[in-house]
Amino acid sequence: MTAEPPDDLALARRSAGDREAFGVLYERHVRRIYSYIYYRTGNHHDAEDLTARVFQRAFGHISEFTDRGVPFSAWLYRIAHNLVANWHRDRSRRPTVSLDDRAASGVAGEHPEAQALASEEKTLLLEAVRRLPDDRQQLLILKFVERLSNIEVGQVMGRTEGAVKSLYHRTLTSLREELDHLEADRKSGDSPGDQDGTAAVDEGKSGR
Amino acid sequence: MLSVVRSSARSGKQLEAWLEEALVPVEPSSRFTRSLRARLVSYRGDRFASIWMVLAVLGTSILLLVAISSFALRLAMAILGGVELLSRQKRQRDRIRLRPT
Numbered sequence: 001m002t003a004e005p006p007d008d009l010a011l012a013r014r015s016a017g018d019r020e021a022f023g024v025l026y027e028r029h030v031r032r033i034y035s036y037i038y039y040r041t042g043n044h045h046d047a048e049d050l051t052a053r054v055f056q057r058a059f060g061h062i063s064e065f066t067d068r069g070v071p072f073s074a075w076l077y078r079i080a081h082n083l084v085a086n087w088h089r090d091r092s093r094r095p096t097v098s099l100d101d102r103a104a105s106g107v108a109g110e111h112p113e114a115q116a117l118a119s120e121e122k123t124l125l126l127e128a129v130r131r132l133p134d135d136r137q138q139l140l141i142l143k144f145v146e147r148l149s150n151i152e153v154g155q156v157m158g159r160t161e162g163a164v165k166s167l168y169h170r171t172l173t174s175l176r177e178e179l180d181h182l183e184a185d186r187k188s189g190d191s192p193g194d195q196d197g198t199a200a201v202d203e204g205k206s207g208r
Numbered sequence: 209m210l211s212v213v214r215s216s217a218r219s220g221k222q223l224e225a226w227l228e229e230a231l232v233p234v235e236p237s238s239r240f241t242r243s244l245r246a247r248l249v250s251y252r253g254d255r256f257a258s259i260w261m262v263l264a265v266l267g268t269s270i271l272l273l274v275a276i277s278s279f280a281l282r283l284a285m286a287i288l289g290g291v292e293l294l295s296r297q298k299r300q301r302d303r304i305r306l307r308p309t
Contacts, residue, residue: 019249026245034236048240052247059248125230144231172220 008072016063026055029073032146033080039141040084042130050087054080074156077138085134124186128178136171139164 008025015022033054038047057079065075129140135157142153150164157164 023245023249026248030241030244031233031235035234038234039231044237047234048236051236051240052244055244055248122230125226129231140227140231144227145233169220172223175223 009067012062012065012072015059022059022062025072029076030055032073033076035145036077036138036141037080037084039126039129039145040137041087042126046087050080050083053083057083070155070158071152074158077142077156081134081138088134124179124182128175128182131178131182132171132174136167136174139167139171140175143168 008028011021011025015025030051034047034051037050037054038044041047041050054076058076065072129137132140138157139153142148142156143150148156150161150168153159154161154164159167
């Protein structure tokens with residue numbers, strides 16, 4: 001009979017004096033934190049940098065972690081959320097940098113033209129998502145990337161299930177509006193840096 | 209599927225389907241996850257430094273202080289030596305000048 005693997009809370013309690021315990025927590029959560037940060041920042045380089053900072057900060061403050069009835073991952077997401085918000089704030093003080101790192105798109109074997117079109121549309125969608133306020137971006141990433149239920153999303157975001165549902169409907173409405181704006185900008189050719197297919201990221205609008 | 213992006217009539221269901229297709233987990237590189245884990249396992253965070261680290265820092269500081277003091281002392285002695293040399297030369301010149309012929 002094999003023993004049950006220790007849950008996150010037990011590992012978190014041990015991590016203050018046992019680095020290997022934190023290593024197990026790291027292995028369990030690094031991919032989801034990375035995914036979350038990737039979609040919030042738009043490129044792998046910053047995602048790696050911020051992910052590293054999340055876990056370094058988490059490890060440095062692991063002794064302060066207390067069980068408040070929410071998953072350990074919620075605490076990590078909170079750290080990630082704050083670091084990403086600081087990152088957006090710092091970037092808004094500097095010139096815009098074009099997004100040259102696109103999410104993987106298309107399926108191997110697809111026609112290159114179809115792949116390019118799918119990639120462009122995916123870029124459009126991701127750009128629209130990144131123009132949403134922080135909490136709405138977080139909601140979409142948790143629901144669609146992490147496949148969390150409304151209750152689980154609420155635990156991570158510190159909201160009730162009803163509040164999450166309400167926010168979700170408002171988020172879809174906002175997303176639709178952002179897509180309309182982006183399409184209008186591209187048609188008029190006013191969107192900066194979009195002529196060659198790259199998407200401008202964070203012109204101070206993200207991190208609202 | 210993604211051509212629904214450009215449709216002006218995006219229903220909630222269509223948007224959700226599109227989001228499901230576009231927002232997929234992104235894997236970090238294995239090189240990154242391995243190196244970060246290695247750093248974390250040896251990282252000591254904000255914990256108070258060990259006694260050995262304190263002793264090492266203290267010892268290095270003392271040695272540095274001694275080295276700097278020694279250099280300053282040598283510099284001062286060199287300057288004083290130069291001043292003494294110049295004053296001795298001046299005294300010799302004065303003695304020669306005042307020697308009765």
